[in-house]
Amino acid sequence: MSYNVYKVREDFPILKQTVYGHPLVYLDNAATTQKPQHVIDTVNKCMSASNSSIHRGVHYLSEIITEEYENTRKKVQEFIHARHLHEIVFTSGTTSSVNGIAFSFGERYIGPGDEIIISAMEHHANIVPWQMMCQRKNAVLKVIPITDEGELVIEDIGKLITRKTRLLSITHISNVLGTINPVEKIIPIAHRHNVPVLIDAAQSVQHIPIDVEKMDCDFLVFSGHKMYGPTGIGVLYAKERWLEELPPFQGGGEMIDIVTFEKTTYNQPPLKFEAGTTNFIGAIGLGAAIDYISSLGLDGIGKHEHELLEYATGKISELGEIKIYGTSKKKSAVISFLIGNIHQLDAGMIMDKMGVAVRTGTHCAQPLMRRFGIEGNIRASFGLYNTREEIDVLCTAIQKVKEMFR
Amino acid sequence: MSYNVYKVREDFPILKQTVYGHPLVYLDNAATTQKPQHVIDTVNKCMSASNSSIHRGVHYLSEIITEEYENTRKKVQEFIHARHLHEIVFTSGTTSSVNGIAFSFGERYIGPGDEIIISAMEHHANIVPWQMMCQRKNAVLKVIPITDEGELVIEDIGKLITRKTRLLSITHISNVLGTINPVEKIIPIAHRHNVPVLIDAAQSVQHIPIDVEKMDCDFLVFSGHKMYGPTGIGVLYAKERWLEELPPFQGGGEMIDIVTFEKTTYNQPPLKFEAGTTNFIGAIGLGAAIDYISSLGLDGIGKHEHELLEYATGKISELGEIKIYGTSKKKSAVISFLIGNIHQLDAGMIMDKMGVAVRTGTHCAQPLMRRFGIEGNIRASFGLYNTREEIDVLCTAIQKVKEMFR
Amino acid sequence: MKNLNEIQDEIIKEFEVFGDWMDKYNYLIELSNDLPLIDPKFKNNDYIINGCQSRVWLHAGYDGGNIRFTADSDAIITKGIIALLIRVLSDRKPEEIINADLYFIDAIGLRENLSPTRSNGLLAMLKQMKLYAIAFSAKYKA
Amino acid sequence: MKNLNEIQDEIIKEFEVFGDWMDKYNYLIELSNDLPLIDPKFKNNDYIINGCQSRVWLHAGYDGGNIRFTADSDAIITKGIIALLIRVLSDRKPEEIINADLYFIDAIGLRENLSPTRSNGLLAMLKQMKLYAIAFSAKYKA
Numbered sequence A, B: 001m002s003y004n005v006y007k008v009r010e011d012f013p014i015l016k017q018t019v020y021g022h023p024l025v026y027l028d029n030a031a032t033t034q035k036p037q038h039v040i041d042t043v044n045k046c047m048s049a050s051n052s053s054i055h056r057g058v059h060y061l062s063e064i065i066t067e068e069y070e071n072t073r074k075k076v077q078e079f080i081h082a083r084h085l086h087e088i089v090f091t092s093g094t095t096s097s098v099n100g101i102a103f104s105f106g107e108r109y110i111g112p113g114d115e116i117i118i119s120a121m122e123h124h125a126n127i128v129p130w131q132m133m134c135q136r137k138n139a140v141l142k143v144i145p146i147t148d149e150g151e152l153v154i155e156d157i158g159k160l161i162t163r164k165t166r167l168l169s170i171t172h173i174s175n176v177l178g179t180i181n182p183v184e185k186i187i188p189i190a191h192r193h194n195v196p197v198l199i200d201a202a203q204s205v206q207h208i209p210i211d212v213e214k215m216d217c218d219f220l221v222f223s224g225h226k227m228y229g230p231t232g233i234g235v236l237y238a239k240e241r242w243l244e245e246l247p248p249f250q251g252g253g254e255m256i257d258i259v260t261f262e263k264t265t266y267n268q269p270p271l272k273f274e275a276g277t278t279n280f281i282g283a284i285g286l287g288a289a290i291d292y293i294s295s296l297g298l299d300g301i302g303k304h305e306h307e308l309l310e311y312a313t314g315k316i317s318e319l320g321e322i323k324i325y326g327t328s329k330k331k332s333a334v335i336s337f338l339i340g341n342i343h344q345l346d347a348g349m350i351m352d353k354m355g356v357a358v359r360t361g362t363h364c365a366q367p368l369m370r371r372f373g374i375e376g377n378i379r380a381s382f383g384l385y386n387t388r389e390e391i392d393v394l395c396t397a398i399q400k401v402k403e404m405f406r
Numbered sequence C, D: 001m002k003n004l005n006e007i008q009d010e011i012i013k014e015f016e017v018f019g020d021w022m023d024k025y026n027y028l029i030e031l032s033n034d035l036p037l038i039d040p041k042f043k044n045n046d047y048i049i050n051g052c053q054s055r056v057w058l059h060a061g062y063d064g065g066n067i068r069f070t071a072d073s074d075a076i077i078t079k080g081i082i083a084l085l086i087r088v089l090s091d092r093k094p095e096e097i098i099n100a101d102l103y104f105i106d107a108i109g110l111r112e113n114l115s116p117t118r119s120n121g122l123l124a125m126l127k128q129m130k131l132y133a134i135a136f137s138a139k140y141k142a
């Protein structure tokens, strides 16, 4: 069956909206995605029919909601092809997942002079937690450079790794450049030096199939809200042995085994890492998002989005005076650009009034902006419901911007 | 206008349910509360009409959702009577709030030999984060004892405080005993010794009016899901000066000012403490919950719940062979008890099959259980929608348990 | 002696007569008296299986090719369910235990009691029973 | 010279003629040329107001009881809005600036540009203007 984007759009109530009299053209999907009716209904049902505290109750509602929650864990496991169910930890988002690991990994393994490697294209969520930890532990943060096309300089990775390197943390797909990093090449390099690897999949899990077993990453993190699910829910995947060895990053209810004032022993993973009342409604909503994505199929979604990318790249380039940031051969459906020397904020404000929602600014990647010598740019990022017609509207809006600021 | 609980119940779709053929009698409100239609609708609307990434966008949806989010911050501020808007930080729940403060406070102020004081009636969420921090910093955790009635031994607080005491962290209301601690007495004692105070309001904010200015606490934490709001959202209130002095507990997008690989500077509070994409949908849902509570009025709610407590305490005691844990004069609507020497799990399972949802076990307060020499007990906790008739059903269920295990 | 599935079918039959949950639970309470109790000397932390809601003690003995289980719990309904599990699994060869498909639990409506999320220790106990079987099998094969 | 509110009303009138957003923005772009530009020597980090989306530089001079503002921004629409703010607030006594109620912003539909959540630096600039007024007022009263 072929992918019918017009039918898909009907699943998203928000897309029927008009903005300043124009149909909404939502091209800010790398920031957050819209929710299909199935996710909305699931969250709704959860709050209307099964809400109750998970794990701890022996009563009926508690039983049901716990089962729904644990079923979602299973869905996540299957979605990313993890070997074990207990390798899936629910967090409140990518940022929490990275912070959690940065803390626990830091406590357990990092001492003065040790090194963490990230890349020049990371989102702040994969920079700042490591900086904070390095500062606490007197460790060193090293950075893999990128080319002008926005590709990692793979040859440099081997050179950056020393006997002091403890972890490599990189993004799977850049939220600005769209670059799909060759993790299948990078991870073996790191592993050859016994360096574990964290993959920030915030921008990949909604676009391309993930198989953590094949990929062989040690950690993988992502957010629900960027994959058509609710806010406040995210995932931390970690190989079994890490979850066993690492200390918990938060303390509280549920994550404990025995608590005395003198000493506390912890529960088994994943519960060891899920302190307090988790966002179980959000998690169950995330389960619905996974079901939704699976029902469309990531292959079809990926193909559709790739077509949009090619179409958009062609059309936008044709407009002239456009500089695109990120021209990697393997690219996800994100286009960051500047129009002549027009300030991105000026452009964004005009486009907004034409119903086109794009992001302007640094996209939480200031070092990357600095790498390209710019203060910020405009980013159009596509999702499974975007159409060619919307790209035409985007181009009209760019044209209008050019006219106004000429 | 008098409080009409039957009318109130109509706002909660889940309460219309039957369980094993019996009407649901939900008495597990201290674990989590049910959601009124207004909260469900707000979350629904948020996902259907205004969802977009907050703060960072210049486009229409981003504008609207940011305004809704910041309006909720204002609602929280007014609800707990905080002096400044920026003293309200959104977290993912009480547990996260306590962990966050334990981390940041630990990093900034705690050294070897320093002391943190908690009490013997704390929830694990207000024990384990301090233990973890004390272990990291070689600090000492001290515990205020409680009486057999379940009241803090206030006289001991002054004795426990030394020149090494850095923080006092206690619960406002015990989730097991129902004790309403006299924070208006305790906080001045601590402040007289220059010791700041954190109040765990997870069990109070939905039952009694809170005025942090009057109370003069330094920190106050609570969860949305226990006050008829969504899961995955909570609040950390802190006095302005603390939020300025304390380092952030998580790093990522939004909480930064300028990021370079060498050095990162942070945003102003509250954003400094809200790393990454927050649970803005949950926050807006929490705003709806606050509106709902305010529309009923905490005074009316408190009076209704207190009547339920008195009625239930009388009726349950009359059944005979009941031991109630927590008999403080000032008590919230929670009754923990054991029936003769019947195991709490046996009792809970029978009651469940009669439609009565109570909690059994240690209620995430193992040290408190140990203090009373028990493995666990049964807890019935009331919310704004519970009725006398439901307490009658509870009593019938207890009676049945007694018969079966006689 | 009946085989493992015959016993399961027998239990399912027994439970069919019960009209409601209370009858079922009354029967489980009755059954709790039939539980082959663990020797008090084993009722210690070496043999405990900690659920967060109730405690279970389990011992496995090996006798003439068969494993014999004895147990106890502080909660009575839990004890009744253990009595059923032991009735099905005790005095059997390790292989039978390892390969057992315990469909009776679902059939008599006690599935929730053995769900991974129930913290009564029963699922952990069942795992422990299979582990004992694997251990004995390895030991006496070798 | 017109008082502060007369100027606000004048601006509101000017904007009333615009049928759509693009006309408004075109006018703001035009206005950006009228902005009394900050002396280049002040266009440095001491005078910068950082929004995360655009940068604004602001200088305040004091002349015969009145405050005179000059400014600049890297974004043109931002510059246009600053031009309006300066038209209303510049060359006025500190007290007028401190007490100014800037209702014209709402009236011409630019409220969102001065919302606390917009990170274009305009709200911070407005605060800074009032702070200058307070500072000059204190200095020359004392």
Ligand SMILES: Cc1ncc(COP(=O)(O)O)c(C=O)c1O
Binding pocket: A253, A276, A277, A278, B030, B031, B093, B094, B095, B096, B123, B125, B126, B171, B173, B174, B175, B200, B202, B203, B223, B364
């Ligand atoms: C007194 C008290 N503190 C803290 C918590 C933890 O709250 P949460 O699980 O929502 O983080 C609870 C609830 O379980 C509680 O009752």
Ligand SMILES: Cc1ncc(COP(=O)(O)O)c(C=O)c1O
Binding pocket: A030, A031, A093, A094, A095, A096, A123, A125, A126, A171, A173, A174, A175, A200, A202, A203, A223, A364, B253, B276, B277, B278
């Ligand atoms: C590559 C990347 N990593 C991390 C994040 C942070 O995700 P979140 O804000 O959901 O925690 C984002 C999204 O902003 C991202 O694009």
